[in-house]
Amino acid sequence: MSEKLPRYEGDFLAWTGGGLFIGCGGGQVAPHAHYAIQLVVGAPSGLKVQEGSRGAWKACAGALVPSRAVHSIDVSDCEWNAVLFIEPETPQGRTLAARLNGQIERLEGEELAIRVDSLGHAWRECRNSKTVQQAAQALVDWLSGTLPHLPSDPRVLQAIEHIRGRAGEPASLEEVAGVVHLSPSRFRHLFVEQTGMPLRTYQLWRRLLLAWEFLMQGASVASAAHAAGFADAAHLTRTCRSMFGLAPSAMRMAGPLSDRLREPPAAQG
Known part of the structure; x- marks a missing residue:
């Protein structure tokens, strides 16, 4: 949009x-x-x-x-x-x-x-x-006409968990490959084979996911960008435009899913 x-x-x-x-x-x-x-x-x-x-x-x-x-x-x-x-x-x-x-x-x-x-x-x-x-x-x-495909190699699953644990901070190919005890070249090939995308692209998806999760919880574009590891709001906006054709400000997060995220927790009886 x-x-x-x-x-x-x-x-x-x-x-x-x-x-x-x-x-x-x-x-x-x-x-x-x-x-x-x-x-x-x-x-x-x-x-x-x-x-x-x-x-x-x-x-x-x-x-x-x-x-x-x-x-x-x-x-x-x-x-x-x-x-x-x-x-x-x-x-x-x-x-x-x-x-x-x-x-x-x-x-x-x-x-x-x-x-x-x-x-x-x-x-x-x-x-x-x-x-x-x-x-x-x-x-x-x-x-x-394709079947759902999820990574199944335990080394790739371990790498994904390592990336998610960094809360938006990018990790180098060498770092992630070291975590799973593979050479960078071998890990690069395995990761693409298992996920369908290069490590850098996957990390960008993760950061965009984090940013939009924060936006759905009511965060500003600037605070969501910072929390997801982008340099600033302009960096997040440029990335969204490149990957989705729109800026975060184009959409007001007011749907059933974001409304539910902002609902106060139910009182405990």
Whole structure:
């Protein structure tokens, strides 16, 4: 979304290799491109997609946008909408990139509608981040025809835990490789094989996840940036624009998931 859409309100989630904006409101987004492959859906109808900066607007239930493809979306007539990002290096990303071959694909169909409804139900009714993430990932897995893939090598799992324990502070390849007793070159190959992305990209995803978690809890952009290991708010904004095509200030964190995070704990009886 762009900073000209202050009425857009919702939530953000991220996981290894992907992320999701889901919310209500907003309007027409200025033409832009970003590194991640994008899946956008509008419910129950009303989504419009433009290819390039001057292409014709076309209505659809959803659209797959390849990496670095200039496009725009209009969600003015949608009751709610979701924008999912898929890292091109992941198994799902590689499959979708080959399928799209650089062209935007508009999506329709009853099965898509059923899966979008499931995502909407998870977000609005369940109000549970894990359930929403599972519904979003299931939608991507269905479109890509790939099976869910999680790191299973104990050395990679140990490395991931080490990275998470640093609370946003980046770790060098040599440091993480040393933790799991591998050479940097061997660890680099193993990590990409297991996660679908280089260590540096994975760490950036982790820092973005942390930043948006703080934003969903009500933190300012500046404090979220600092807590997640970014140099300042401008650094976080540039990174979000590069990876998602929007700035953190474009979205007001006021969806069911962020509202739940800010609810006071229940009184103990």
